Amino acid sequence: MEEHEIELRPFPPFLPPHATVMMMGTFPPKPEKRTMEFHYPNFQNDMWRVYGLVFFGDAMHFQHGEEKAFDAEKIKAFLTERGIASCPTVRRAIREHDNASDAFLEVVEKVDLPAVLAEIPDCRRICTTGGKATEILLTLLETEVKAKDFKTGMTIAARCGDRGLLVTRLPSTSRAYPMKLEKKAEAYRVAVQMNVNAITREVDAYQRAFAQQQAEAQAFNAEFLPKMQQVQANEPNFNQIDLMMVTFYQQLPYNEAVQVVEAVRRYQNGTSTRADIPLLESYYN
Numbered sequence: 001m002e003e004h005e006i007e008l009r010p011f012p013p014f015l016p017p018h019a020t021v022m023m024m025g026t027f028p029p030k031p032e033k034r035t036m037e038f039h040y041p042n043f044q045n046d047m048w049r050v051y052g053l054v055f056f057g058d059a060m061h062f063q064h065g066e067e068k069a070f071d072a073e074k075i076k077a078f079l080t081e082r083g084i085a086s087c088p089t090v091r092r093a094i095r096e097h098d099n100a101s102d103a104f105l106e107v108v109e110k111v112d113l114p115a116v117l118a119e120i121p122d123c124r125r126i127c128t129t130g131g132k133a134t135e136i137l138l139t140l141l142e143t144e145v146k147a148k149d150f151k152t153g154m155t156i157a158a159r160c161g162d163r164g165l166l167v168t169r170l171p172s173t174s175r176a177y178p179m180k181l182e183k184k185a186e187a188y189r190v191a192v193q194m195n196v197n198a199i200t201r202e203v204d205a206y207q208r209a210f211a212q213q214q215a216e217a218q219a220f221n222a223e224f225l226p227k228m229q230q231v232q233a234n235e236p237n238f239n240q241i242d243l244m245m246v247t248f249y250q251q252l253p254y255n256e257a258v259q260v261v262e263a264v265r266r267y268q269n270g271t272s273t274r275a276d277i278p279l280l281e282s283y284y285n
Contacts (some may be wrong), residue, residue, distance in 0.1 A: 006093070007092065007093055007094070009088055011038060011039055013085065013087035013116055014038075015085045015120050016079060017120065018120075019083045019122065020124065022084070022087055022120065022127070023084065023085070023087075023126075023127050023128075024086075024126055024133050024137055025039070025086075025128075026105060026130065026133045027088055027105055035067075035068065037072060038072035040070075041072075043068045043069055043070065045174060045175070046174075046184060048075060049185075050173055050184050050188050051188070053182070053185040054192055055082075087111060088111060089137050090107050090110060090136065092108040092109040093105050093107055093108055105132065107136060110139070113141075123165075124163075124164065125165065125167075125168070126165055126167045127167075127169075127188075128170060129171075129172055130172030130177070134169045135147045138150065141158040142158060142159040143157065143159070150169055153168075153170075153187060154168070168191050171183075171184050213271055216271075216272075217273070219273075221272075223274060223277060224272070224280070245264075259279060263283075264280075
């Protein structure tokens with residue numbers, strides 16, 4: 001019986017630190033089929049043509065001059081700017097037919113997904129590029145959806161540890177996949193817009209929360225600071241008491257001390273709310 005070589009993925013995951021979305025495929029082709037040393041290196045694979053169409057309206061945007069090859073450095077710069085990570089679902093594998101076909105790929109070791117996600121803390125969306133990658137990824141996630149029910153174009157909710165994720169199954173960019181390039185690009189364009197919309201909602205929520213926090217801090221200052229100014233004017237030992245407050249909480253019961261420390265921290269950070277006023281007054285008294 002012929003023994004096949006166990007191969008280690010040739011490229012490490014590409015993980016821009018502020019990535020919000022990650023593309024996940026399976027395993028790259030053999031060295032003789034690669035035209036660059038980066039993910040999706042086969043010139044016959046349409047991944048970077050799809051990205052060229054989606055973002056620049058030009059399928060050959062990432063082509064390396066007139067060569068039949070893609071420009072790895074140009075792709076890396078683009079992915080970094082856009083916050084897009086790329087990581088195969090497979091770390092080690094055997095090619096049963098000595099080619100890049102997923103149908104004949106024996107998975108020896110899957111990617112360590114928690115370790116990968118730990119490097120991109122802002123990532124909340126994963127897009128798989130084909131059936132095999134989807135099947136493997138679902139074994140690494142907590143979700144009620146079965147691989148057989150997860151059809152191309154669908155988006156599902158899942159978890160990896162304490163990380164909530166949205167997972168979208170996109171069509172394979174292999175030429176073997178029976179879909180025109182323009183149709184593939186449209187599917188990827190929809191996924192990109194979903195991610196943009198999600199980021200927009202997060203930014204809006206952050207801005208609303210920040211505005212509310214500012215309003216609370218202003219209300220706190222308007223009510224609390226005049227009180228403290230009056231106490232300072234009437235209390236001859238104010239400075240000594242103020243110094244004592246730095247450590248006096250250590251003599252309080254634990255639960256009370258925790259509340260005091262948090263209230264003082266918010267006061268120092270300028271994020272106090274009116275709810276802190278009775279606690280700070282009581283602590284001072």
